[in-house]
Amino acid sequence: MKKRFWIAGSFGIFITLSAFAQDGNSLKYAKTITEKDLEKHLTYLASDEMEGRDTGEKGQKMAAEYLAGFYKELGLTGPVDGSYFQKFNLSSVSYPDVNLTVGKQKLVNNEDFIFIGDANMSKATKTDLVFLGLANEENLKKVDVKGKLVGLWAIGSRAQSVVPEVMNAGAAGIVIVTMEGQANFDRMANWYKSLSGRGRLGFEQPTKQEPIFLVSSEKMASLFETPVDILKEAAKNNPESIGTKKVSYLVKKQTKVVPTENVMGYLEGTDKKDEVLVISSHYDHTGIDSQGRINNGADDDGSGTVSVMEIAEAFAIATKEGNRPRRSVLFLNVTGEEKGLLGSEYYSNNPIFPLENTVNNVNIDMVGRVDYEYQNAENKDYVYVIGSEMLSSQLKVINEYNNITYTNLILDYRYDAEDDPNRFYYRSDHYNFAKHNIPVIFFFNGVHDDYHQHTDTVDKIEFPLMTKRARLIFHTAWDLANRENRTPVDGTNTRMER
Structure with a gap:
């Protein structure tokens, strides 16, 4: 009761409606979003026929055509010179020949190590493997890294945060540990193995001669013939006490062009049509795994994609009945999210509508399941909300107002913390809008046993x-599209770097 009063009080600062008064149109058109329609669309998009919707592959192209056909049928406009597709090219990079030998140990790619760097070499390099441990100034004074392959003990850190300093000190390459436990490493190695035949997708860029090899803590100990606990201690205090090893490595690189496309449908507004609300999801997934099993991606992110479709239909029905929204709405299904938020990055760098006119991004990524935290809860009617109060003082309150007025879900903000170890804020497409200071709100159901597995199915x-x-x-989007004033950008973006 107190919570409801507080939210209404906060809302009263900038809204003139009666407390929790329902909007008849919002209520009417929300009801057009049905279980039956969601299931119909998802059954197709997450079917085996889509082959896991891997970026640039046949199934992704089929899904794109399905989405475009749906938006056309709704009467939405194709905003890219009449097209529903924003086409662009990615570069697929693969490393068909990666060898690493330390002493007499010839290591196996995607089993003993994972190659996470970039390089292209005509012949093998022979040098020393030295142990630096922590990548700090004090250790760099103790260990000569110039021209050497350098062992880093970076548990709990991201490779990209510690590699530059060591490479800038003259290292030839890096062997790095970022996680404890062989099981954690093996899971990642299996994932890389499943991708090895397809290559890594990204935007084309010059080759960096940065051979970086990720290993487990146990493997690092084996390479230096030193127990893990001693190696861990040496990483902090006396890395020079760990003996040097002879090493040889070779990396050969191949690249090819991979065409792909974002899909979008556009609904022009009325008196505020120059302002645009973007409602997004990613429609790609991870394709077929190394064992030939299809990763259908029903929850990730088939659920978000069909939600965008149904929300688009609700807006389209409203428009046909004479209730066109005041602001324009762009329904945006992006590609390449699973490869590093590539489609949304491309859109934000090549926007169809000016970013300064983009009022909000409402992003939907996984909203069809119940996660570990709620699987045994009595009340499972929840959704995680992320990013809603960072850039605008009003967006979170608008969403809460609509939730209390219409749906009464549990709005869980636990993953909105800046120190969230899962880093969910950085792992979906709203990030590429927020980095341009566009207020975002990200809806998410959390992870479960089927996350990124072939078992993520419609049933x-x-x-x-x-x-x-x-x-x-939909209620929140309808409110954002029709309110008198756009949400102010009165907050500071404290999460710019992924």
Whole structure:
């Protein structure tokens, strides 16, 4: 009761509606979002026929055509010179020949190590492997890294945060540990193995001669013939006490062009049509795994994609009945999210509508399931909300207002913390809008055992709950598209770097 009063009080600062008064149109058109329609679209997009919707592959192209056909049928405009596709090229980089030998140990790629760097070499390099441990100034004074392959003990850190300093000190390359436990490393190695035949997708860029090899803590100990606990201690205090090893390595690189496309449908507004609300999801997934199993991606992010479709339909029906939104709405399904938020990065760097006119991004990524935290809860009607109060003082409150007025879900903000170890804020497409200071709100159901597995299938989707979440998102979007003033950008972006 107190919470409701507080939210209404906060809202009263900038809204003139009666407290929690329902908007008849918002209520009417939200009801067009149904379990039946969500299931129909998802059953197709997450079918085996889509082959896991891997970026640039046949299934992704089929899904794109399905989305474009749907938007055309709704009467939405193709905003790219009449097209529903924003086409662009990615570069697929693979390393068909990567060898690493330390002493007499010839290591196996994607088993003993994972190659996470970039290089292209005509012949093998022979040098020393030295142990630096922590990548700090004090250790760099103790260990000569110039021209050497350097062992880093960076547990709990990201490779990209510690590599530059060591490479800038003259290192030839790096062997790095970022996680404890062989099981954690093996899971990542298996994932890389599944990608090895397809290559890594990204935007074309010059080759960096930065051979970087990721290993487990146990493997690092084996390479230096030193127990893990001693190596861990030496990493902090006396890295020079660890003996040098002879090493040889070779990396050969191949690249090819991979065409792909974002899909979008555009609905022009009325008196505020120059202002644009973007409602997004990613429609790609991870394709077929190394064992030939299809990763259908029903929850990730088939659930978000069909939610965007149904929200688009609700807006389209409203428009046909004479209730066109005041602001324009862009329904944006991006590609390449699973490869590093590539589609949304491309859009934000090549926007169809000026970013200064983009009022908000409402992003939907995984809204069809119940996660570990709620699987045993009595009340499972929840959704995680991320990023809603960082850039605007009003966006979070607008969403809470609509939730209390219409859907009464549990809005869980635990993953919105800046120190969230899962880093979910950085792992979906809203990030590429927020970095341009566009207020964002990200809806998410959390992870479960089927996350990024071939078992993420339609039969496990909680359609009643998914419908309720999609309706909340519609209510919030309808409010943002029709209110008198756009949400102010009165906050500071404290999370710029991924």
